[in-house]
Amino acid sequence: xxxxxxxxxxxxxxxxxxxxxxxxRLTQANSDLEISLSTTAEHGDFVEAQLQAANQRLxxxxxxxxLAQLTLQTILETxxxxxxxxxxxxxxTAEHGDxxxxxxxxxxxETMRRSEELFRAISESTPILMILxxxxxGKITYANSISIQQLGLDMQRQEGYRLQEFxxxxxxxxxxxxxxxxxxxxxxxxxxxxxxxxxxxxxSASIHPLVLGDTQTxxxxxxxxxxxxxxxxxxxQSQATLQQQAQDLELRVIQRAAxxxxxxxxxxxxxxxxxxxxxxxxxxxxxxxxNPALAKLxxxxxxxxxxxxxxxxxxxxxxxxxxxxxxxxYLTRFGSVEGFESEVYRQDGSTIWVSENVRAVRxxxxxxxxxxxxARNITDRKTAEDELRQQRLxxxxxxxxxxxxxxxxxxxxxETNIADSFPAATxxxxxxxxxxxxxxxxxxxxxxxxxxxxxxxxxKLADRYQLEKIKTIGDAYMVVGxxxxxxxxxAEAIATMALGMMRATNxxxxxxxxxxxxxxxxxxGPVVAGVIGSxxxxxxxxxxxxxxxxxxxxxxEVGRIQVSEAVYEKLSDRFTFTPRPPLDVKxxxxxxxxxxxxxxxx
Amino acid sequence: MNIKPxxxxxxxxxxxxxxxxxxxxxxxxxxxxxxxxYQPIMNLLVSAIEESDSFNVNLxxxxxxxxxxxxxxxxxxxxxxERGNIQLVLQGSEKVLWQTKSLKNLQRLMPSLTLEFxx
Numbered sequence: 245x246x247x248x249x250x251x252x253x254x255x256x257x258x259x260x261x262x263x264x265x266x267x268x269r270l271t272q273a274n275s276d277l278e279i280s281l282s283t284t285a286e287h288g289d290f291v292e293a294q295l296q297a298a299n300q301r302l303x304x305x306x307x308x309x310x311l312a313q314l315t316l317q318t319i320l321e322t323x324x325x326x327x328x329x330x331x332x333x334x335x336x337t338a339e340h341g342d343x344x345x346x347x348x349x350x351x352x353x354e355t356m357r358r359s360e361e362l363f364r365a366i367s368e369s370t371p372i373l374m375i376l377x378x379x380x381x382g383k384i385t386y387a388n389s390i391s392i393q394q395l396g397l398d399m400q401r402q403e404g405y406r407l408q409e410f411x412x413x414x415x416x417x418x419x420x421x422x423x424x425x426x427x428x429x430x431x432x433x434x435x436x437x438x439x440x441x442x443x444x445x446x447x448s449a450s451i452h453p454l455v456l457g458d459t460q461t462x463x464x465x466x467x468x469x470x471x472x473x474x475x476x477x478x479x480x481q482s483q484a485t486l487q488q489q490a491q492d493l494e495l496r497v498i499q500r501a502a503x504x505x506x507x508x509x510x511x512x513x514x515x516x517x518x519x520x521x522x523x524x525x526x527x528x529x530x531x532x533x534x535n536p537a538l539a540k541l542x543x544x545x546x547x548x549x550x551x552x553x554x555x556x557x558x559x560x561x562x563x564x565x566x567x568x569x570x571x572x573x574y575l576t577r578f579g580s581v582e583g584f585e586s587e588v589y590r591q592d593g594s595t596i597w598v599s600e601n602v603r604a605v606r607x608x609x610x611x612x613x614x615x616x617x618x619a620r621n622i623t624d625r626k627t628a629e630d631e632l633r634q635q636r637l638x639x640x641x642x643x644x645x646x647x648x649x650x651x652x653x654x655x656x657x658x659e660t661n662i663a664d665s666f667p668a669a670t671x672x673x674x675x676x677x678x679x680x681x682x683x684x685x686x687x688x689x690x691x692x693x694x695x696x697x698x699x700x701x702x703x704k705l706a707d708r709y710q711l712e713k714i715k716t717i718g719d720a721y722m723v724v725g726x727x728x729x730x731x732x733x734x735a736e737a738i739a740t741m742a743l744g745m746m747r748a749t750n751x752x753x754x755x756x757x758x759x760x761x762x763x764x765x766x767x768x769g770p771v772v773a774g775v776i777g778s779x780x781x782x783x784x785x786x787x788x789x790x791x792x793x794x795x796x797x798x799x800x801e802v803g804r805i806q807v808s809e810a811v812y813e814k815l816s817d818r819f820t821f822t823p824r825p826p827l828d829v830k831x832x833x834x835x836x837x838x839x840x841x842x843x844x845x846x
Numbered sequence: 847m848n849i850k851p852x853x854x855x856x857x858x859x860x861x862x863x864x865x866x867x868x869x870x871x872x873x874x875x876x877x878x879x880x881x882x883x884y885q886p887i888m889n890l891l892v893s894a895i896e897e898s899d900s901f902n903v904n905l906x907x908x909x910x911x912x913x914x915x916x917x918x919x920x921x922x923x924x925x926x927x928e929r930g931n932i933q934l935v936l937q938g939s940e941k942v943l944w945q946t947k948s949l950k951n952l953q954r955l956m957p958s959l960t961l962e963f964x965x
């Protein structure tokens with residue numbers, strides 16, 4: 245509450261007046277409030293009623309809104325998902341695009357790298373000059389190694405090069421420009437290009453326009469055709485040479501033909517006039533050609549008649565059946581034969597001897613074509629040779645009649661005075677006993693003929709027993725065993741011969757039926773045999789053995805064979821003997837001798 | 847007019863549907879200009895899934911697919927997901943770079959999608 249002070253009476257009055265005013269205002273206010281209250285109440289009721297209605301409406305509205313919100317929520321979710329989808333699709337698409345871009349870029353780079361590599365490999369390995377130039381001014385922008393080398397380019401040179409600088413002939417530049425303008429490119433244009441050493445070489449040029457970056461470029465390839473050009477030139481040269489040579493050859497052929505004709509005439513003359521027969525014969529054995537001499541050789545009037553007449557040499561010409569086969573065999577083996585001597589028939593059937601020289605004629609492939617050769621009549625020579633041979637044989641035979649063969653050989657070798665000692669030989673003497681008596685009854689010629697027949701039989705026996713006949717002395721016959729070739733069975737052979745001689749003579753009779761009687765003596769021992777003197781020499785025996793053998797005969801008996809004791813001792817086991825009473829042999833004293841009777845039978 | 851092409855073939859690519867295996871085959875280079883041009887292919891795929899409750903897309907021989915193409919494929923995957931009852935299999939090749947990268951993104955659109963890669 246307020247504090248009271250001394251001035252309060254005035255104040256209080258003022259305050260009172262204030263209070264009165266307040267009360268009055270409050271009363272008014274109160275009445276206003278009362279009015280207001282009632283108004284408000286009324287209004288409140290009204291409002292309340294209105295609110296009630298509004299509330300009801302709101303509640304309905306809220307329910308409605310909640311429904312709408314739910315719907316919206318659903319829509320939002322769908323939209324959100326679609327948005328997420330779209331974002332993902334966007335991501336997928338963007339990433340896909342990136343992958344593609346990467347892939348394409350990598351591929352493009354790789355492709356570029358490969359094509360560049362390929363181009364470089366081709367351009368650096370090819371022997372063809374490859375050059376890129378700017379179409380505008382002809383400046384070289386690229387040249388492969390072979391170009392740099394061939395043209396002597398310095399790629400570092402500031403001002404570069406124009407390709408046309410290297411054209412030897414300025415016309416080529418204009419020609420190429422015209423071709424490029426007309427056809428858009430150039431193919432196989434041949435021209436000369438100056439190289440590093442200032443020499444020129446021939447190239448075949450091809451030019452192909454292309455766009456590199458934004459630049460019109462020309463790809464020029466130059467193919468070195470110097471070799472071909474040189475070859476062409478050489479070819480032309482050699483063709484000219486060949487033509488010249490052909491002319492020369494033609495001339496020489498004409499000359500040679502003339503020479504040949506002369507030679508042909510010359511050889512023809514030789515062929516026609518030759519003394520020898522000249523011929524060519526087929527493999528089957530007929531004539532291809534023959535000269536007049538051959539025709540004459542075979543008794544034909546002309547070569548034509550000969551060729552027509554003889555169609556089978558083997559049968560018609562050669563006397564010896566397989567003679568031609570022998571010649572063919574020779575020719576097959578050695579290619580030729582010389583001095584091939586054959587007896588042949590002439591047309592008239594007579595035979596002559598010919599000597600042929602023949603060779604086989606073959607072609608370059610060694611195929612046998614025919615035979616050719618010459619033939620010569622050698623009949624005269626052949627006859628002379630035959631006669632000579634006959635004569636020699638005769639004289640040989642004669643010599644052998646006189647001398648044993650080994651002795652004859654020694655004499656032919658020039659030995660003289662042959663006298664060989666033989667320690668053991670057996671000698672036989674035989675005598676035709678009544679020869680002297682016979683001679684008075686028979687004519688001498690007949691007697692000699694008889695003697696010859698008897699002694700010929702003895703000769704055959706001597707040959708059979710391999711004994712050596714020494715000689716005949718009148719009617720006596722002397723033969724030896726073991727000379728001139730020593731043998732072991734000489735005594736046995738002589739004894740066998742003696743028995744054979746006895747039997748043989750029994751068959752002989754004279755014309756007057758007179759028998760021929762024989763007396764034989766045999767002794768064995770050492771002898772000397774040989775040839776003495778230089779004229780009318782004979783092979784003879786010397787020594788005591790010969791004398792004793794002679795005595796055995798002369799002191800024997802007719803028809804008997806008397807042998808010495810030495811013979812008996814050698815043969816007593818194989819032959820039969822009878823002893824003879826002791827005999828007084830002239831110049832020898834008393835000897836025991838035996839009669840040989842015959843061979844002991846087994 | 848509801849046309850259902852079974853095969854679309856040009857010099858660059860070919861696409862066809864085999865009802866027996868429920869498989870759509872894509873081959874070659876597919877680079878059509880914009881979604882509108884992909885519509886016929888989309889139609890082919892959409893009509894194909896109406897026939898079956900499992901569906902394969904064989905992309906092994908599809909060497910190239912542009913961005914519009916992958917968008918079309920994405921939308922198709924979404925369509926399949928919306929259908930809700932289809933087992934979708936995408937068959938790809940490890941040798942084709944875009945397939946190894948982009949097909950995984952399609953799986954994000956539809957986790958139940960199966961990816962099969964062959965080498």
